[in-house]
Amino acid sequence: MPRQSGEGNPVPPLTPVTILQIAPELDTGGVERTAVDVARACVSHGWRALVASQGGRLVAELEQAGGEHVTLPLASKNPLTILANARALVNLIRSRNVSLVHARSRAPAWSALIAARVTGVPFVTTYHGAYNQKSALKGLYNSVMARADTVIANSHFTKRLIAERHACAGDRVTVIHRGSDVTGFARAAISDDRLDALRAAWGLGGHERVILQMARITPWKGQPVTIDAFARLDPAAHGDCVLILAGDAQGRGGYLDALRARIESHGLGERVRLTGHCADVPAAMALACVVAVSSVEPEAFGRAAVEAQLAGAPVVVSDLGAVPETVLAPPQVTAEQRTGWRVPPGDPGALAAALDEALSLDESARKALTDRARAHAAEHFSLHAMCAATLAVYEDLIPAV
The missing domain is CATH 3.40.50.2000 (Glycogen Phosphorylase B;)
Structure with a gap:
C-alpha cells in the first residue's frame, strides 16, 4: 500500500x-x-x-x-x-x-x-x-x-x-x-458514423444480418467450422445473412487460400467475407446479429465471447477451455438464465442449430438475453x-x- x-x-x-x-x-x-x-x-x-x-x-x-x-x-x-x-x-x-x-x-x-x-x-x-x-x-x-x-x-x-x-x-x-471496456462496448458509445464506416469497409448495404467471427485467421480458431455451419443455415429463413470473418492472417496465405476454396465449394460467394484486421471491435460487435466463437482448441480465456456479451450480440461458443467461465448456458444454468450458447467444438451441425436459434429469437427474447449477458459480462469481466x-x-x- x-x-x-x-x-x-x-x-x-x-x-x-x-x-x-x-x-x-x-x-x-x-x-x-x-x-x-x-x-x-x-x-x-x-x-x-x-x-x-x-x-x-x-x-x-x-x-x-x-x-x-x-x-x-x-x-x-x-x-x-x-x-x-x-x-x-x-x-x-x-x-x-x-x-x-x-x-x-x-x-x-x-x-x-x-x-x-x-x-x-x-x-x-x-x-x-x-x-x-x-x-x-x-x-x-x-x-x-x-x-x-x-x-x-x-x-x-x-x-x-x-x-x-x-x-x-x-x-x-x-x-x-x-x-474489457464495459462503457466502450455500450451501444450509446458507438456513433452511427463508426457503424457506417465499418459497413462501407465490409461492403454492406445496411439490410444484411451479420454473423461475425472476430478471431485471428489461424486453424485453431475454427473458421472452417463456421463456414460449414453457415452453409447449413436454411436460406429461406436466413438468406439475408452475411458471414464476416474478421481477423489478421499474419502471413498465413495458404490457410487463407484454403478458406476461400471452402467458401467456393459451398457456393457461398459474397455471402462470406474475409475482411482482415478490424481496428474498431466495438463497432463490429454492434453490427453483429450473432457472434460465433468456433475455436477447436481450448481458449485460455476467450475475449471475443465477453465483448460480444458486452455489445449486446448473442454469442455461440465452442464448449471447451475457459468458456464455461464466460458464457452461461444449459446445463450449467436454465435456458431462461443463459447468456449464450455452448456447442461441441468442431461440430458444424451443432453450431448451425445454435446460430439458427439465436437468429430466430423474437425481439423480446433477444432483449432479455442480451440484457442478461451484458450484466453478466460487466459484473465479472x-x-x-x-x-x-x-x-x-x-x-x-x-x-x-
Whole structure:
C-alpha cells in the first residue's frame, strides 16, 4: 500500500514507480491489448509505464495513453537473441529505475526472467494461453511462465492447467480474468458514423444480418467450422445473412487460400467475407446479429465471447477451455438464465442449430438475453476490475509502495 502522511494522505515515492511490461510485439490480440490497458492504468495511478516489444499497431495508442515503447527483437525464439535481449533489459531496468517486470509471452519471458534476477526486481508473468506442450522440451520452454514471483492466470481453467503442468508454480498463482471496456462496448458509445464506416469497409448495404467471427485467421480458431455451419443455415429463413470473418492472417496465405476454396465449394460467394484486421471491435460487435466463437482448441480465456456479451450480440461458443467461465448456458444454468450458447467444438451441425436459434429469437427474447449477458459480462469481466487487481499484485511485490 502507498505510504501515508501524518494527515493520512498518500505520499508519492521518492522515485516514481516504473512498470516494465514485456511482449513479443504490440500489434493485435489479447496479449497486446491487455498490455496497453494495464499501461494506461499505471499512468492513471501516477506511475511510469514502459512496454518493450518489437513494435506494431498499438504503439501509437500506448504512447497516447502516456506510456513509453522500447523497441527490441522480443518476438525471436533464437537463444542468442534471447540472451542479447536479456542484456538489453538489464540495461533498461537499471537506466530507467524499473520497479517491476511483467512478461506476457514465453520467449521474451526468458529474457525478462534473466534480467529480473540479475537486477533483483520483482518478476510477474501472465499465463495467457493454453500453450502446446507435447514434449518435455516444450514443457521446459513453457515453464518460464510459471517461474515468476507471482503468476497471473487469466482464468480458472488456466490456473488448473498451470497446476497440472508446472509444479514449480506452487501457490504463487492468482486468477485475474481478462477485462474489457464495459462503457466502450455500450451501444450509446458507438456513433452511427463508426457503424457506417465499418459497413462501407465490409461492403454492406445496411439490410444484411451479420454473423461475425472476430478471431485471428489461424486453424485453431475454427473458421472452417463456421463456414460449414453457415452453409447449413436454411436460406429461406436466413438468406439475408452475411458471414464476416474478421481477423489478421499474419502471413498465413495458404490457410487463407484454403478458406476461400471452402467458401467456393459451398457456393457461398459474397455471402462470406474475409475482411482482415478490424481496428474498431466495438463497432463490429454492434453490427453483429450473432457472434460465433468456433475455436477447436481450448481458449485460455476467450475475449471475443465477453465483448460480444458486452455489445449486446448473442454469442455461440465452442464448449471447451475457459468458456464455461464466460458464457452461461444449459446445463450449467436454465435456458431462461443463459447468456449464450455452448456447442461441441468442431461440430458444424451443432453450431448451425445454435446460430439458427439465436437468429430466430423474437425481439423480446433477444432483449432479455442480451440484457442478461451484458450484466453478466460487466459484473465479472470489466477492464476496471482487471487493472485494479493487476496493480494490486504490483503493489504487493514492490517494496515501500
